[in-house]
Amino acid sequence: MKLKEALEKKKFIVTSEVQAPMGDDDPETLVENLKRIRGRMDGVAIADVEMEGIVGDSIRTCELLNENRFDAIYQTTTRDKSRIQLQKDLNHAHDSGVENLLVFTEDYRISGDSLQETMFFHVDSGKLASVLQHLRDGRTVDGKDLPSPVDFIMGSGVESPWGKNVPKQGMNELETMREIGTGYFLTTPIFDLDQFEKFLKQIKTFNVPVIAEVMLLRNAAMARFINRHFKAGLVPDWAIQKLDKAPNKLKASVELFSDTIKGLRDLCDGVHIITLGGIDKIQPYLDAAKIR
Template identity: 30%
Template sequence: MIKLKDKLQKNEFVITAEVESPKGPDFGDELNRIKKLYGYVDAVNICDNPMANLKMSPIALSHIIHEQLGIDTIFHLTCRDRSLLGLQSELLGAWALGITNILTLTGDDPKKGDNPTSTGVFDCDSVGLARIANSLNNGYDISGNKLNAKTAFLIGGVLNPFDSDAEIEKMKRKIDAGVTFFQTQPVYDVDAYKRFIDRVGNLNVKIIMGIMPLKSYKMAINFNEKVPGINIPEHIIKRLAEDPSCGIKIAIEIAKKAKDFADGVHIMPLGRLNAVVQIAEELGRGGKRFEL
């Protein structure tokens, strides 16, 4: 397996994709779906109780995918469910299991999820979590106590590429904390994204552009009205109004335009892994038959 970290260091264009975790201990169906991505992606993202809804541990599922499918993983870790002590313990366990790529997140309010009586911890935010992972990489816990060995996590952060000055300052804080790659929110205006990349090109960090194929005209309108930081141009909304099934085609066009200057694309398929395959094939990737 060629690791995501190695490809980024070699300035190769990478493809990552978000996959779903099971709500329960049986992972067989999800594993059968994920193995179809073998050869098409450089890593899959495993969310950490997304939208504060209960799912299998991202570290456990990442280990299963890594061991049984040979696909690299990026596990999400949020500050919502664990104390500072727990976050460090989880990271050390992940490293021991061979899970080396982390996406640091603050996490959603548990009151909005399917276990609303759960208590959010939030001992730190995503910047603090990146700092914790970086401290472990240097061989120390967050209190300065020496570990018996260093970790070497590839530390990632999330990024909204259209919040201009405020987002760039937050981005710099994350880099100072140890983040070396970012995955962005979905991008629909490639020209605006290119202008953002030009502004931050001197920060020496990898940025993987988010792509989310739209399912309908209604979804596009909802995103524009209710999701901060996402701007879907009028010409895309018009196309969806005329042809609600063209979302994947639009995503492919966006990905192809970005390939000339982006470090990679991160596909959020909303459960439609066939969309990942279609986009990857249009970017020149050929899948491989998975064999045990």
């Protein structure tokens, strides 16, 4: 089932993400690894990636995933793109058969397959709104006609650790993204379900589906690395201690993941799984959480 259909039917959405092949990486290896989750995900996001001057072809990767019966999500940022470049990328994605777009409003993001990959996203909502409106009207930002209108099922990221105290600026940003046409909000990683429930009560007036990020943490060292290099306190101490003290690390990791998923089923509209290089190890996690 495609992401659009799953949203329309109000299913509990399950998506994940992978990194576009870099340099000599074999795209077919990516597809082979993803075959393990075929039928268990409603969409797979591919991020814009550049590392040490090498750029991953995320749009071509999206095209490859669609050819192999995965519903690809083109993940991008407006921060370093002009309106012309953003328009070019979105038009290219659409011409390649991509139906889903994912953009972000927070200033940091852990993404893709590698802990060494740091993505910084900031959405210029005015720029994005202008480009999207032109594309939806079937014209370019400089007034030229396009062969046909261009549109996407769009998700946008939201900062969720505020709990019940979402600042006015944050609420205004959510309202802006809703007006632009956001079909769902994607949160930052969720560990504290009580805090997340308070956050959801704050934003329920927007009447936009909310998909919660869930991080697949395989060990305490990985959790500490994330807190040290990405955002202090992102992974709470209790989760680190659970992974650290458990005699069976895999069992503790799977329990942490599945317990979080089970709690989220009663709170929000779906989950987005950050595997951090573990897409080929995800099956026992999906099984424990009873995902398809």
